[in-house]
Amino acid sequence: MPMNLAFLASHGGSAARHLTTACRAGELDATPVALISNNSRSPALEWAREEGLQTSHLSSARYPDPDELDAAILQVLREADADLLILSGYMRELGPRVLNAYAGRVLNIHPSLLPSHGGRGMYGDRVHRAVLEAGDTRSGATVHLVTAGIDEGPRLAQQEVPVRPGDTLEKLKARVQAIESELMLRAVQELVAELKPKEART
Numbered sequence: 001m002p003m004n005l006a007f008l009a010s011h012g013g014s015a016a017r018h019l020t021t022a023c024r025a026g027e028l029d030a031t032p033v034a035l036i037s038n039n040s041r042s043p044a045l046e047w048a049r050e051e052g053l054q055t056s057h058l059s060s061a062r063y064p065d066p067d068e069l070d071a072a073i074l075q076v077l078r079e080a081d082a083d084l085l086i087l088s089g090y091m092r093e094l095g096p097r098v099l100n101a102y103a104g105r106v107l108n109i110h111p112s113l114l115p116s117h118g119g120r121g122m123y124g125d126r127v128h129r130a131v132l133e134a135g136d137t138r139s140g141a142t143v144h145l146v147t148a149g150i151d152e153g154p155r156l157a158q159q160e161v162p163v164r165p166g167d168t169l170e171k172l173k174a175r176v177q178a179i180e181s182e183l184m185l186r187a188v189q190e191l192v193a194e195l196k197p198k199e200a201r202t
């Protein structure tokens with residue numbers, strides 16, 4: 001049985017789209033089943049509806065108590081029978097209920113060479129700005145397993161890109177985003193292959 005993929009996204013969900021295309025093309029032995037967003041206006045939610053995925057808007061506005069939000073996310077994942085969670089530009093902290101239930105099965109992509117330029121407050125353009133302000137000569141993206149500490153989980157894959165003299169934030173961001181989705185796809189393919197035998201035995 002192919003693994004069921006669930007996505008969490010706050011904005012475009014670019015990695016979710018790339019993985020879904022790979023599933024449809026038979027490049028990834030998995031089935032996209034659900035997308036959860038904290039942002040009711042996220043383009044990712046609209047895309048997921050059109051793709052026929054189960055969609056949910058779960059935010060701190062609807063669940064001010066972080067534990068209730070955590071429980072609501074876990075319930076949706078259970079109802080979707082999700083096996084693997086993909087954070088696709090998800091800008092909120094995942095809670096202990098979800099992390100314990102899906103330990104070793106939650107992946108995130110971060111637009112820097114972790115451990116550099118990671119952690120709370122480091123997301124989206126803020127990361128690329130920090131790389132430029134630090135005068136780094138290289139940047140890139142990192143896929144890691146998600147644990148309680150923001151961007152502290154074990155790194156599964158990383159790819160470098162050069163930072164060129166005179167780079168603007170937009171130029172660097174475009175260069176990093178150009179490699180993100182394939183890096184995430186390779187990491188998910190490897191994790192699915194690693195987890196598959198265990199699945200077969202259970």
Ligand SMILES: Nc1nc2c(c(=O)[nH]1)N[C@@H](CN(C=O)c1ccc(C(=O)N[C@@H](CCC(=O)O)C(=O)O)cc1)CN2
Pocket residue numbers: 087090091092093094095108109110111119120121122123146147148149150151152153
């Ligand atoms: N328990 C974990 N949850 C999440 C992790 C993680 O490693 N462990 N990774 C993040 C993704 N991420 C970096 O890759 C990240 C996302 C958001 C933030 C952040 O500081 N967010 C702000 C709110 C921003 C907003 O709402 O737009 C905040 O929490 O104050 C840092 C890193 C996903 N979750």
Ligand SMILES: NCC(=O)N[C@@H]1O[C@H](COP(=O)([O-])[O-])[C@@H](O)[C@H]1O
Pocket residue numbers: 010011012013014015088089090091109110111122123124127177180
């Ligand atoms: N810390 C998490 C983080 O900064 N994620 C980054 O947000 C962007 C989301 O793009 P998208 O909304 O088009 O998928 C991506 O570049 C991703 O690496």
